Amino acid sequence: MALLEVNNLKTQFFTRDGVVKAVDGVSFILNEGQTLAIVGESGSGKSVTALSLMRLIQEPQGRIVDGEVILSGKDVLKLNDSQVRAMRGNRIAMIFQDPMTSLNPVFRVGFQIGEALRVHKGMNREQAAQRAVEMLELVGIPNAAHRAKDYPHQFSGGMRQRAMIAMALACDPDILIADEPTTALDVTIQAQILELMLEMQQRTGAAIIMITHDLGVVADMADDVMVMYGGRQVEYGTADHVFYNPLHPYTWGLLDSLPRHDISEKGELCPIQGQPPSLIDIPSGCAFHPRCPHAREICRTSVPDLKEIEPGHRSACHFSSDPRFRRTIAASQPGREVR
């Protein structure tokens, strides 16, 4: 049995201007110790997916309207409030994008790490403080005993993110969700944090859901990749599948828009034309059709299903199963090999 099985998750927000379909039918599986990367632009629904897993969607503005989130056999969406709280920070933990604003400025770091321990593991203040210091050491913070008594603003950006990782891993969760953990950090620190996460994963055996828009991060860390666009899944498979045999035009666009130093000629950047769609007014049919260089009439009229094209590799495009189409895509992007 998979550690986490998500089926047809749908989360919506209700605003004055209309219903925002932030997550519109997402399904995936996460096994123990594995890493799943959720990739997409801002507004693609990746963060909302993660928040939905932890039932952190604020009612009544937002609601999970459909689907199942089955954690070790139990549907999280059907749990009562105290069961959900017992799960948060304990079986699933989350770290967020901006460590400065995600830590409470008026409480000491050690205290904030210890809070989850006292709630979930029944530790008293001294035990929790002790363990907090251990966690800080584990994530590589020097002079941890002193640092635990500091306040967040006294930490540097990279250290704060380490502290957040320590806080998330304190109760030894089965799943760690990381929402763009390196986006707010300097490039040099980014690599350190990712390394730290891999090391922690080795040590604790936790599964990781990594949310990012940075394909470089994905390549380093992910076993499986899920590409999201307009609140929907457009491609889902192993990292090898998605990188070496991308099936969806959006994925091609993402890969192609990476600046590359290995093409000697031209060297132009190829961004995807247009803007991300408004989630209130999603384009008809395939959400990507207004920006897809290969769109046809059917793309406008009919929503493509997520179909399995090869074993373990799915794509939501009307033409993914057409070998001619794939070669054509390959042909139109210079420098890309086709398997």
Add this chain to the structure above:
Amino acid sequence: MSADRHHTEDEQDPASQGPLDVEGHPIRDEAQRAPVLPGAAEVAQRPSRTLWGDAFIRLRKNKLAIAGLVWVVFVVVVTLSADLWVPRYFADPVSTEFAGLESPSADHPFGTDRIGRDVFSRVIYGARVSLAVGILAVSISVLIGLIMGALSGYYGGLLDAFVMRTADIFFAFPYVLFAIVLLAILGPSYRNVFIAIGILGWPSIARVFRSSILSVKENEYVDAARAMGASDLRIMTRHILPNAIAPIIVYGTMSIGGAIITEAALSYLGMGVQPPTPSWGMMLSEAKALMGPAPWLTIYPGFAILTTVLAFVLMGDGLRDALDVKMKD
């Protein structure tokens, strides 16, 4: 980075003759690489509107603010036109015989005071004083405050320090006490009241304006303007002012309410408007001794103050919400 996972043997690439479109035809130019279906790239982009346009629309939707505005307009109209329709002139006693206190009746909706004057008329006429003092005083404050705040915020340095220290001196005094002392010096009168209130109000306006300026000054478009050679005054009026003015409008509107209350307080203490000009505050001081036998003398003038000030407060609240750039529709 992982991009180097992709192989780049161009020679093996069947597209070496150039990119192809869906049908397999070579794409001739850039235009064809764009999305095929017409008009699709602009899907669901919001039209941008101006700050003031946005604000006006939001303001219109705010029922409380509109109610406040309506009430203020109503009061203004009623009081300015009072001579035309008011039953009794505010200074006339009812008749030659000893009239004295009368409770509210059809003849005198708000009753009469000790010497027989119609309270209703006095309340109506009292609005003139309150509104005039409120608006004039705030105008003075805003005028001085804008200048001082501009000098302080824009030029900084010693000038800033001097202006801010002066403001601190004003802030150190409790408000009403300062007003009383000021009026003791100037002599209580209608004109001195709004001068005094106006003088007391400039530091707050200056501070608000100064901080607006400081935050706007940081913005790049000011540097851009200066790089294009705009003079200080031009930068101030064309670039900084329109953005910094919004908090002033909000604060000014709410200050009118504050000024009205202050005028009433000063008149209550006898330091404000002098008889026979009717002022709501003064009416309340006359009412105090007769609280038991004639409660209407206390209730109606005070209620007039409350509703008028509330109207300005609601308008100010509405303006603040409408002009708040951080709020998204």
Add this chain to the structure above:
Amino acid sequence: MLKYVVRRVLQMIPVFLGVTLLLFMLRIPGFLPGDPIQLIVGERELTPALRKQIEEKNRLNDPLPEQYVWYVSNIVQGDLGDSYQKGRPVADILTDKFPNSFRLAFAAIIVEIVIGILAGIISAVKQYSFWDVLVTLSTSILVSVPVFWLGLLLQMFFGIQVREWTGGAFSLPITGMGDPPDLVHIILPAITLASVSTAYVARIMRSQMLEAMSQDYIRTAKAKGLTERVVVFRHALKNALIPVVTFIGIDLGFLMGGAILTESVFQWPGVGREIYLAVLQRDWPVVMGGVIVIVLIVMLVNLIVDISYAILDPRIRYGGAAE
């Protein structure tokens, strides 16, 4: 931290001098209504010898700068001159009256804290509910109410009407402090004095709570599995309370010296009322002395508030980031 305190204290000095200078200018003949010497003398006859004596005692013939220095040094030593009307030293009069004002101010602060903070928290936690609407509306109204009118209404209702209804059995006193001072007398004045400030406290508390609860760290706290109560009352409240506490602190300073309207309505024997009566009687030394002391108290309280703000907010107490 120490540097911060020293800097703030130094900033106070020019303000103090500015205030004294302003007040000093009032002594200049012709500025204030009435001949000061005549006022001192009162009913007695003003002989040239007496005039000379008074002028010398008050250094009225010295060059202005010297007068000013003498004036300020007196103040610093606690000599505020003598009251024209009563002949007593101003400092003594003030010492009599200040405790009464403090009493009233503290009572008002308690009302502010208890009602204001609670109302603000409830309003924010149950946003858009009946409570929230009630609090928002009533604060808007309270802010628009003239304090002295509220006092009059309370007097009218609790002092007179209620007595009529209960046939004289129950009423609240509406004048003075009571002899000896008791709790019953302070109720109505305290409520009156606190009313507008309570409205502000509730509003500030509400908006600070709303802002705190929309911060990222609240999301983190929830993600750790903490209960709603802990999230609100530990994580959000501690952040939201800081600006509120500073507001209350500053308010305390002003309440101590500026309660003149309430004191007037309830005939509470405080400093504010004393100064007001002195103005009416042209007793300038009392006015000037009283104002200076009030200003000093306000500045002192503001200083304490600033320092406590620095203590409460760890971001200011401890310096910046270390690598």
